[in-house]
């Protein structure tokens with residue numbers, strides 16, 4: 001198969017960037033999109049040009065590294081990851097536009113690679129639980145209902161790829177934060193930090209410069225793990241609950257400057 | 263993480279005041295959304311009752327003028343309602359403009375190619391329809407509440423000595439330009455409401471496997487009812503079905 005590729009090239013964060021057109025020939029229909037880009041890079045290297053920078057790792061749809069906007073849709077035309085997208089999905093001779101995730105909170109490092117550490121900082125703000133050290137607890141000491149566990153697992157299947165942010169008109173990270181907050185709020189292990197978590201993660205999300213949710217549900221439509229926007233409603237509930245359940249200290253105490261929930 | 267550290271310290275001075283902490287939460291993106299949703303629902307409630315009240319046009323001159331007189335005979339209630347509405351509108355616009363600006367900033371460089379997969383037209387034009395609504399509402403107030411467009415007609419009285427609201431709107435919708443402006447206003451209102459109502463339920467955290475279809479349909483349905491009611495009044499007069 002042959003393709004005309006229009007690929008975003010940008011030398012670094014300060015560079016302006018532009019679309020550059022490349023022709024590729026002899027592409028096998030069973031190559032994945034990432035493998036096709038490997039072929040492009042081989043060609044570029046042979047010609048002595050700078051190869052494309054793009055991200056991938058597992059190539060099996062579980063790590064969330066691959067991140068390309070293909071013809072205006074994050075992860076391309078199917079609802080999976082780029083690494084699980086095959087060239088047979090495109091008509092022979094097609095022109096394909098490839099861009100990076102675009103958001104203020106995901107600055108471009110080079111070409112198609114963006115810095116997604118904003119997600120890590122949101123997790124640091126509240127996406128954790130307290131566990132006791134010492135010997136491991138017996139497996140089934142904490143009983144969790146089957147339905148509850150399934151719903152928590154649905155939320156936990158988020159691979160933090162950031163496609164939700166890339167797809168959202170407002171570059172909002174709500175689906176990501178909703179998945180993380182819901183996952184932990186649904187499990188007994190997540191209860192000690194539950195009230196703080198919702199507030200802290202929403203505050204961190206705002207601080208990183210993500211937009212707010214317009215309830216357009218573009219995020220759900222591109223999420224490779226099919227995370228439901230119902231979790232966004234759940235995050236809204238968690239946030240309301242946390243705001244109402246503001247703990248009022250019995251004695252005035254100095255605020256902890258490291259506490260992110262305020 | 264440096265800049266955020268600085269912010270946290272600045273905020274920390276007020277942390278011991280629960281009140282300030284509470285407003286801190288409200289001014290987050292999510293808190294603002296909740297207030298936009300609540301104020302929007304309040305406005306939507308007003309719009310529904312406004313439409314129902316106006317349907318009395320179909321009961322004739324006496325009914326509508328008596329209704330208008332009934333409202334104006336309670337100046338305290340009327341002015342409280344007006345002040346409350348103004349405050350709600352102010353809150354709604356202020357917070358939504360602030361959010362819209364933050365949202366534009368969240369993606370400084372746009373895509374060269376971008377395709378929506380799911381977002382409805384209404385959901386994509388909320389800021390536009392909202393801004394057009396402001397213009398329409400101002401025009402509507404100037405036209406029918408203050409009566410500046412046609413002062414002579416505005417202050418006429420009917421046979422019972424009540425202000426002739428009926429005659430006033432029948433006169434207005436004889437004018438094709440006014441009919442066009444009001445129909446356009448209804449289209450804009452319908453678009454804004456159809457996304458806004460369902461969206462506000464989600465913003466307030468309402469979600470249920472069995473009720474989701476109801477929630478998602480509620481916005482377009484209520485929007486349709488409001489628009490149909492209002493448009494019926496405009497067209498009935500324009501086509502002479504209701505006349506003085």
Ligand code: HEM
Pocket residue numbers: 213214215295298299301302303305306307309354355358359362388389391392393395396454455457458459461462463465
């Ligand atoms: C009759 C008047 C109005 C009604 C009934 C109304 C209703 C609503 C409701 C219920 C929402 C909540 C949506 C949500 O929770 O996501 C909303 C959102 C919004 N409204 Fe209004 N509104 C009115 C007038 C206005 C005006 C005058 C503006 C002017 C700027 C405006 C701008 C917006 C914006 C920007 C949003 C946010 C949309 C988003 O989430 O993306 N609205 N409106």
Ligand code: FES
Pocket residue numbers: 055056057058059060061062063064065066081082083084
């Ligand atoms: S490379 Fe791991 S998800 Fe695509």
